[in-house]
Amino acid sequence: MDLDRTHAQSLDAADPLAAFRGRFAGAGEDGLLYLDGNSLGRMPRETPAAIARTVEEEWARGLVGSWASWIGAATRVGDLLAEGVLGARPGEVLVGDSTSVDLYKLLVAAADARPGRDVVVCCADDFPTDRYIVAGVAAARGMTVREVPADVDEGLDPAVLSAALDERVAVVVLSAVAYRSGALADLAAVTRTARDAGALVLWDLSHAAGAVPLDLAAAGADLAVGCTYKYLNGGPGAPAFLYVRRELQQQLRQPIWGWFGQRDQFAMGPVYDPAPGIERFGVGTPPVLAMTAVEVGAALVAEAGVQRLAAKGRALGELTVALADAWLVPHGVALASPRDPARRGSHVTLAHPQAWQLTQALVDRGVVPDFRTPDRVRLGLAPIYTRFVDVWDAMARFREVLATGAHERYPTERTRVT
Amino acid sequence: MDLDRTHAQSLDAADPLAAFRGRFAGAGEDGLLYLDGNSLGRMPRETPAAIARTVEEEWARGLVGSWASWIGAATRVGDLLAEGVLGARPGEVLVGDSTSVDLYKLLVAAADARPGRDVVVCCADDFPTDRYIVAGVAAARGMTVREVPADVDEGLDPAVLSAALDERVAVVVLSAVAYRSGALADLAAVTRTARDAGALVLWDLSHAAGAVPLDLAAAGADLAVGCTYKYLNGGPGAPAFLYVRRELQQQLRQPIWGWFGQRDQFAMGPVYDPAPGIERFGVGTPPVLAMTAVEVGAALVAEAGVQRLAAKGRALGELTVALADAWLVPHGVALASPRDPARRGSHVTLAHPQAWQLTQALVDRGVVPDFRTPDRVRLGLAPIYTRFVDVWDAMARFREVLATGAHERYPTERTRVT
Incomplete structure (x- = not known):
């Protein structure tokens, strides 16, 4: 060169x-x-003007009436990410909570969907919060964590992962792009391998979204989470996204039963009855100001x-x-x-x-x-x-x-x- | 009149x-x-200028270096709420996540702290997300929910609550101010009654914080959560707060083991080791832009x-x-x-x-x-x-x-x- x-x-x-x-x-x-x-x-x-609009027009002037548009922000920004960044379908992505909380929700949901299996596989070199979340979920459920070794520079060898999969494995948690080495996993291949073993893969896309093409639909990916403050330019601590493949949504139930996951939320009914679509993975009121910045960043990446x-x-x-x-x-x-x-x-x-x-x-x-x-x-x-x-x-x-x-x-x- | x-x-x-x-x-x-x-x-x-400062100076100019001050925001705003709004002590309040997620974290932590007890008490007329979260935690742990009836206009009768408490009750979840009637609970009396029965009370202060005096220290309150977008004017979907009495913090462990709850977080060590203080109840990266608005609102209420x-x-x-x-x-x-x-x-x-x-x-x-x-x-x-x-x-x-x-x-x- x-x-x-x-x-x-x-x-x-x-x-x-x-x-x-x-x-x-x-x-x-x-x-x-x-x-x-x-x-x-x-x-x-564009971010300061977008935030000023949300703050000074929608909040200060529109007041509580602005919830008519805010209520759809989690799925609207989710759809923008789905189509423009993640290669997912509309209704498969939701924005809100932190990456760690989203990872927790989907990990518990996935483990529940594989009853009788008691192992979570993760990568020994994965980002700390991923490993800690996995450890916490496993400890609470009496599951075993099987940490597969990864070459800290070259990333995870697919053969090493394959060897770690058996009939005990419920879920595999992996980063699409490793946070230290930048090693890029083959989403489609890993998903197939795990599926053959009866396990679900939960991807962390934090270092991948906006940086590499992620054709989640083509890869057949089941579950993913990711942050928006890196390559998506959503701002400090910007809300994360979660992805659940459409065909899986009805089978999965996440553990934090908040009112933003409820069907017909404002009926305020007596019993938790999760929404039919991706909204069921929501929990509490999402931070609207922060979501505004995510929307701007995601739109820019989609445009590029x-x-x-x-x-x-x-x-x-x-x-x-x-x-x-x-x-x-x-x-x-x-x-x-x-x-x-x-x-x-x-x-x-x-x-x-x-x-x-x-x-x-x-x-x-x-x-x-x-x-x-x-x-x-x-x-x-x-x-x-x-x-x-x-x-x-x-x-x-x-x-x-x-x-x-x-x-x-x-x-x-x-x-x-x- | x-x-x-x-x-x-x-x-x-x-x-x-x-x-x-x-x-x-x-x-x-x-x-x-x-x-x-x-x-x-x-x-x-003051909110637009504060947010513009965070966005245009700290984010756009300070870039990643601004984390040196952002890293302390969750406890800084927490201390402001503790002293100015909640009657709590420094180091007892943390801001971040939604009220629903915070409620979940503290409810699981409290239930874990009362092994052998299998009942969660809540109020039949409490806000939906509170009841749903309680139902979800109880379902996951095989616990029983004991819903105490409340007069929808007059609120919960302390005698009715007392009658519902026995040696099976681990946690009582209650709103300090009922979301429909506005009925105000007696925090000190309920806390004493529950403590006599060996149970912890987890208060939802969402309709109370900034509206009524909450002397959490004097009431001997153990656990609380609350939103900041009502009387604290923190903005749409603003991050919530959680409170854990100082003497309890080391005994409690919340279930979502994220890196913002980790001792010496940036060492990125192999094993989750929760921070000694209120930080252990944190999870993921908090939404900084949204926290800026909370800080302004909380400061105004404290000033008033x-x-x-x-x-x-x-x-x-x-x-x-x-x-x-x-x-x-x-x-x-x-x-x-x-x-x-x-x-x-x-x-x-x-x-x-x-x-x-x-x-x-x-x-x-x-x-x-x-x-x-x-x-x-x-x-x-x-x-x-x-x-x-x-x-x-x-x-x-x-x-x-x-x-x-x-x-x-x-x-x-x-x-x-x-």
Whole structure:
């Protein structure tokens, strides 16, 4: 690969998504090479006006009457995600609660749907909250957690997963894109394998939604959850989404029987009777202001198109890997993501014993990655607003830090939150 | 009581909280007699700027670095509520999730803390989501729900509750202020009675917080949840709060083991190890934008002072009841709230067979109440922005509707959401 900066510039010149960069606040203005993207995507420029409309028109003026439109927000934004981002059908996605709460609801529902099976399979390297939720559900139900080992860099080997499946397994919880390595799972293959073993797969799409094409319908996926504050740019702590395949909805019942899951909710009847469709997976009143921001972010991603976003994400990743090989590996950095772009989401992770010091040095030089324990620097390449020259410049600064040893002056103890 | 409008005006002139009305958008400008207050309180004027600050400065400019302050929002807003609204101690209140999810978490935690007991007591007339959540938890655990009958107008008789308590009861779930009648429970007495029987009480403060003084510490209350979108003016679907008495926190474990409940969360350790304090009742990433609005509303209520708010709420209620007696009862309306102001929260409910038609007629005449099944018109008297003349004018329009039969022209079938 041509590693000149002019080559990166020519890739940007040919980028069909280039115009979307201007739709985000700060991009191109704050001078930041913002490669976080995973804990918090940038803010769409339309978001403040949309929120002001919700707050100052709908809440302040429309008052309680605005519930006539708010009541449909969880499914309206859900349908937008279904069609524009997830490759699901209308009525299969609901927005509300946090990813962790959604994961809990669907995990319990799935376990209930497999009576007589007492094992939950999850991945030893999955995101902490996924593993903790699985542990809590298993503990409460007397189930066993079977943690399958994953190569921390290459992701889960399908053969290892297959070997872990037997007639005891009720549910498999897996991330579509691994949070550290970025390893991309084969949703269709894993779903088939699990189904053959009689188990349901519950996908966590947090690091995948908006970054890779997720054709949930074609993959035959049964259950999924995911956050909206990373590649979907829904804002800090934005409400999550959950997906339940239409044909499964009537069979499943989630454990938190709230009034937003009730059929004919405002009849306020004496007995819980879950709504027939995806609404049955709702619980309490959803946070309307936060949902407004999700709607803006999801619409932008849908407009850009996940196929185009994924193609650009792969290209950004290839440039990152090529520059890492050329510039950083000689300084002791190792690639900690799959090398094959087809097996990777839209982030690239690099390992170095001084990863935390490097992260601090990079932040002070205008490059914002994520640190991930114990020794990883994660570069989130949000394709909707990241340029090829941004990657080039960030990697050049990374090389500069390593070459000069600038990171050595930073504390080894973690003091920052991100 | 003097029922002249001039008397209402003189009460307003003497109102120490009069200035707070101007702190809310629309109050005094939109001509609405907004007596909903229960599904959605009015918007504080400071809210748009606070949200814009969070969105345009903290999110758009501060980006992921803003998590350094956001990470503390759930306990910071919790402490504000604890001290300013709930009469609790710092470190006893956490904001996040919906009321229904919070109720679920604490109910499971409480039931776990009373092993060997297999009954949950709740009130037959409690808000639907409370009853549904109780039913779901009981069903999952093989527990029995013992619904104590409450007088739908007068609320729960403490003697009836006492009779329902025995050595089988693990938890009692009760609303401090009943959602239909407005009946106010005696928190300290109920807590003592339940404790003598070895049970924990889990209070729903949704219709109480910001409307009546809640000295949770003095009452010895163990557990509570509540919404922030009614009298706390936190916005549509605003995140709820939960309260756990400090001495109980270490003994209790909630069932949804998310990473925001984890000790040393960003170490991302292999095993769930709940935080020592109130944070252990957190689950996923909280919705930051929505929390900003809660903070503004809670601060306003704290500034006004719950004692003053409650005193004004009682006086508004007394005027409402007096006008109902004089003007509406002759037209077939019946008081459906406790007559004694000391036994009432800050709303007054009226019963009439055509309540839904009356509600529609009132809304079209600029009076916004809540309809509550099957035959109730609920008047929420949010003391922070409701004037005595608002009550007088609303009741005069109510009388006019009844006298002219204007409501007869409205559909009997429910078509609106509110």
